[in-house]
Amino acid sequence: MQKIILAKTGNEAMALAMKQINPDVVAAYPITPATEIVQIFSQYVADGEVKTEFVAVESEHSAMSACIGSCAAGARTMTGTSSQGLALMYEMIYIAAGLRLPIVMADVNRALAAPINIHCDHSDTMGCRDAGWIHIFSENAQEAYDSMIQAMRIAEHKDVRLPVMVTTDGFIISHGMERIDTLSDADVQSFIGKYDPMMHLLDIKKPFTVGAINLTDYYFEHRRAMVDAQNNALKVIKEVGAEFGKKFDTNYGLIEKYQLDDAEVAIVALGSTCGTAKVVIDKLRKQGVKAGLLKIRVFRPFPAEEIARALENIKTVAVLDRSDSIGSFGGPVFTEVRSALYGSAKKPQIAGVVYGLGGREIDMEQIEGLFMDLKAGKIKADSVSYLGVRD
């Protein structure tokens, strides 16, 4: 195994992963800031570098509809979208998961209108967190690339068979160039293996009906089976992440702990903010401040037990949400983390912090300030505050 070092933006990295996965079908519609992914991929198709049938559909709703048809027909299927596009897919997002179709989607996180905004927050994918999709966040382009490759294996695993979305932060990762280690096409292919669907529509000798109407006598059981599949995914994601690590030297889990074990104050975050936080933590540690980070890589299935265990010895914790759940008590990450801790004998003081909506910058000074406020007891436990907003 030899890694190939390249300079890539997040979108380029995701497009490259798609190319190396070489799916049978991609159906997509352009949307900022995800457009480049399928734009670059279209060039691969036009140049004959992939075997993919590319369907340039007339909307995101049709993109996901076509992906559903394609995946049910036994084809390895992928798409990419963002924000309003994901919102337009929303109905089909539920159907893709309910029909247990292992579609892999690259989603570039972007705020939802109104007011219209093209920059990063997590409102779009958080909006479909209950749909049954596996939901993996990336800290940088490297993780986006690696997670896309793992996603195919996770989605298609016989104990899972659920769609997976891998996300990057809009513009911050999607358009920022980084040095990334890439794999050879052969390594990617050997890692993902061949797709062998249990049943598919093109098997005309064994006709079957997909998407039948379920009334009160069966619907509940089929939804319950999805819950089991999500629970199974907790183990499968770790196994696939560990195998990826064994083969390619980078281990992936459900969460990542950074300077957390002996931390007194910690933050919980998703996505690119984790990278910024790590730099701040390095600086604070040098100053003797015991700061730490819990990065949540996989938000669905929600690794509640691992999170509770990782946080139980910390004194005070702030949970950062790059989306708000308007009208509820804090953002989705805060409410779930706090809920995960409820049964712990030892639990930290915990507060929610909503930040960065619509691409509002979060910088090192702000994160440092947050840590210092936590340390000084200035952030009230069980409260929700808004960082970086003009109130």
Place this chain on the structure above:
Amino acid sequence: MANLKELAARGDKFTGGHRACAGCGATVVARQALLAAGDKPVVTTCATGCLEVVSTIFPYTAWDVPFIHSAFENSAATISGVEAAYKSLKRQGTVKEDIRFMAFGGDGGTYDIGLQALSGAMERGHNMLYICYDNQAYMNTGIQRSSATPKGSATTTSPNGKKIPGKVQFRKNLTEIIAAHGIPYVAQSVVGNWSDFTKKVEKALAKGGPAFIAVLQPCRLGWGYPPELTAELGRLAVETNFWPLYEVEDGKYKLNSTPKERKPISEWLFLQERFRHLKRPENQAIIDEIQKDIDLRWENLGKKCSL
């Protein structure tokens, strides 16, 4: 083209035991379409609606061919994906058979909410036949007006009231909208003329590329008539020129049947409960308007056919 004896010998791919109403035209459409496909393998899809709901109540299914249902407005987009998978896997050699693709949708899922997905699929040129079973309202949700509902019809969202006597607007001409896409095959057919319909399905499947057939499908519940009149009402729609049988093959228009003597539209209207209020003298003007519209549409179609 297969004759009746041959069709009957083929064996149903859309089987009995489904839960459709007695006299339902939609199930006739599905059964005859699959009979017309014969031994050619087809993969089918259906929009959410009566046809899907009555035929796929889990764990049963009336479809003896591969079938997928995903949502209401996207049967064209869903089958686009199935067909794209076929193209890809056929090219790679993992699928060997020659398979055709057939999508069904009611007028609501085709004329209205599904128009975008249908237009997109036609424009992209997928190798598929889309069959719209047009019963002229949202029958599955309880007979609400659609853009296919004819003027004067009473529905639950265009009821006959004290001030407004049923639907005010004329119906949308979807067949012409699809013909404007310049696809290889577009046709209109009707429940009650098996020969015309099965011929058109055979032709569409043989043609290759995107094809569209709009089938007028009398609905005994929504239209309000005794179930044994389904086929009769279909034929009468043709004899009154309300629903001309024609096809557009590679852009060339062709009338498939010209009534010897055009019957007045009132003959068709008065067999149905949804037009009952039009019998009142004060509503005669509406019937006159409907007749005028039919005559104009017929004249325009005639011009296109003689080009």
